[in-house]
Amino acid sequence: MTTFRELGILPETAEALEAVGITSPFPIQEQxxxxxxxxxxVIGQAKTGTGKTLGFGLPLLERVTVPADVEAGRAEPEKLTDTPQALVVVPTRELCQQVTNDLQTAGKVRNVRVLAIYGGRAYEPQVEALKKGVDVVVGTPGRLLDLAGQKKLDLKHVRALVLDEADEMLDLGFLPDVEKIINMLPAKRQTMLFSATMPGAVIGLARRYMSQPTHIRATSPDDEGATVANITQRVYRAHSMDKPEMVSRILQADGRGLAMIFCRTKRTAADIAEQLERRGFASGAVHGDLGQGAREQALRAFRNGKVDVLVCTDVAARGIDVEGVTHVINYQSPEDEKTYLHRIGRTGRAGASGTAITLVDWDDIPRWQLINKALDLGFNDPVETYSTSPHLYEELGIPAGTKGVLPRAERTRAGLGAEEIEDLGETGGRGGRGGRSGRREAEEERPKRTRTPRQRRRTRNGAPVDGEAAAPATEAAEPAESTDAVAEDKPRTPRRRRRTRAGASGEAVAAPTEQAEAAVATAEGAAPAEAEAAEAKPRRRRTRKAAEAEVAVDTAEGTETAETAEAKPRRRRTRKVAEAAVVAEAVPEQAEPEAKPRRRTRKAVEAEAAVDTAEAAEAKPRRRTRKAAEAPVAAAAPEAAEAEAKPRRRRTRTAKPAAESAED
Incomplete structure (x- = not known):
């Protein structure tokens, strides 16, 4: 039997392979x-699980110059460089990790620096590794182009290029990206393409970018056909509603080790993984809706045996090599024959045996017949099968009486939760687990708002109704000079923003309307009954009670005339008149000069002209619709008419009528 040492690889590389138990090459490696x-x-083509990774990995490592080669005298020091000397392009992140691990294992003794570059991880660790120096780069096309465009990845010293699973990259639409990457490389280099299937597009790519390639198609003498001979294939026609029950019973077959279940859609994969977990199986999921950390967590748990059922989409159908996979179940029929070959190739690897089970729904029969014809499998008309069919138990070795729920005595796996999820600094906005759960975790990580929420207070007619009491009578009885101090002690009313025109004086009056009116009445020495009447008047409707006010002017005596004239403006401007009265009482000589310039409008000028002439006094009531009939009564009393005219001409403003009434 031929060994790797006989094939001419370096002794350090052969020593690293022997340390992990690899001594003899597979046919694709040997050729x-x-x-x-x-x-x-080289264009290499071989079946899944036959060692294609080392078939291109070992020659790749031989072309890299490292310090160990200089010490052994095999290379000159001038050939050493910190920029990448070899590049491997792969279609998926999972395959990128696996190829990186295999190359690190083979180059461990020579200390070859291998770096994996793919999306879903933070840029910074990859950039730092490139700065320190890398010999071999394994990456996906998108992240390779990103780093190369940012001048973080230098590809000018690459001596060897490998396209792994080249047909898959063409199917996924990576051809433009691959061509951009190839154009960045030196013209003089070695190029190798490897895949299990070689469609015409791959051959066309080889003709454009390869120089006289050697096409090697390796198979074992006793392994004919498109599929691996040591894989037992079973195909059943199953109903979609009975599939979860069938899968649960198949997973309890005798001798079942690790199992992989393939679905066409991400939603189906997530749903089946959840159902199997409820049935007692230790299951994990790998699909595109998960974040990279969750995908790697599921794969690590599957490799470590904490999870024995991995439900995944076709992202895990290429290149995943896990030891101990005995069953592969196609929950949904694959799209084409190439996908079928790569799916069932996850079992029966490296000479081991396995079982591949395909569940074909009624709607998928035409698709499956095309696959069967292309691969010549002999399952053109699958047998109609249900979870209770006797031939299902017999062919797959399922014990009699097995149900769709795993017995508690057999639930020995630790589960997905036993494997810690790694923080990869993921990009793209998807959380650790992606989807809704990822968004929920991202919302929980956001800092909470520190802004104090707006405080709202209920008021009624300008007075707070949330339990705040009015000012005590002792404070209201103090002189007007202490209004500022009272205003500082009292809390500001929430409707303070409406005091735009009444604040003519610079003094802030923050007390409620009732408190201000009480202070005015007390300062003038009015009786408590009069103060209560002054408080009650502003609350009454002003427009409909004007006639009653004029009758009160005719019947009032000299002392009451001034009080009534002072109270009339309050009916229309309850709060502002009270504040202006307080200001006029406290500083009479300053209130009027400050208020006049602001309130001398056209209406005020006309009102002043009406005072000088008797006709203006008769014309003034015409503006009131309800009081025109009582105008002769007002003309009969000149003193009352004069007292009535003054507040009338300043009804539109607040401070001036209150000040003149105080002077009278």
Whole structure:
């Protein structure tokens, strides 16, 4: 039997492989190594699970110059560089991790620096690793182009290029990106393409970017056909509503190890993983809606045996190599024959045996017949099967009496929660688990608002109704000079923003309307009954009670005339008149000069002209619709008419009528 040492690889590389139990090459490795080590371009094609990674990885590592080669005398110090010397382009993140691990294992003794560059992780650690120096870069096209465009990744010293799963990259629409990457590389280099299937597009790509490539198609002598011979294939026609029950019973078959379940859609994968978890199985999920941290967590738990059922989409159908996978279940029929080959290739790897089970729904029968014809499988008309069918138990070795729920005695796996999720500094806005849960976690991480919420107070007619009491009578009885001090002690009313025109004086009057009126009445020595009447008058409707006020002017005596004239403006401007009265009482000589310039409008000028002539006094009541009939009564009393005219001409403003009434 041929060994790796006999194929001409470096002793350090052979020592690293022997340390992990790899001594003999597979057919694809045995045929590829002599050609690739000579520097020729190679197109390698082999079935899944036959060792293609080391088929291109070992020649790749041989072309890299590291300090160990200089110490051994195999290379000159001038060939050492910190920029990448080899590049491997892969279609998926999971495959990128696996290829990186294999290359690190093979180059461990020589201390070859291998870096994985793919999306879903933070840029900073990858940029720092590139600055420190890298020998081999394994990456996905998108992140490679990002770093190269930012001048963080230098590809001018690459000596070897490998396109792994080249047909998959073409199917996913990566051809423009791959061509951009190839154009960044030196013209003189070695190029290798490897895949299990080689459609015509891959051959066209090889003709454009490869120089006289050698096409190697390796198979075992006893392994004919498109699929691996040691994989037992079963195909059943199943109803979609019975599939979860069938899968639960298949997973309890004798000798079942690790199992992978493939679905076409992300929603189906997430739903089946949740259903199996409720049935008692230790399951995990890998699909595009998950964040990269959650995807890697599920794969680590699957490799470590904490989870024995991995439900995934086709993102995990390429290149995933997990030891101990005995069953692969196609929950939904694959899209084409290539996808079918890569799915079932997750089992029966490296010479082991496995079982591949495909559940075909009635709607998928035409699609499956095309796949069956292309691969010549012999399952053109699958047998109609249900979870209680006897032949299902017999062919798959399911014990009799098995139900769709795993017995508690057999629930020995730790589960997905036992594997810690790694913080990768993910980009793209998806949380650790992606989807709704990821958004919920992101919302919980946001800092809470520190702004104090707006305080609202209920008021009624300008007075607070939330339990705040009015000012005590002792404070109201103090002189008007202490109004400022009282205003500082009292809390500001919430409707203070309406005091725009009444604040002519610079003194702030923050007491409620009732308190101000009480202070005015007390300062003038009025009786308590009169103060209560003054408080009650502003609350009455002003427009309908004007006639009663004029009758009160005719019957009032000399001392009451001034009080009535002072009270009339309050009916229309309850709060502002009271504040102006307080200001006029406290500083009489300053209130009028400050108020006059602001309130000398056209109406005020006309009112002053009406005072000088008797006709203006008769014309003034015409503006009131309700009081025109009582105008002769007002003309009969000249003193009352004069007292009545003064507040009338200043009804539109607040401070001036109150000040003149105080002077009278």
């Amino acid at each position: 590829t190594l002599p050609v690739a080590l000579s520097g020729s371009d």
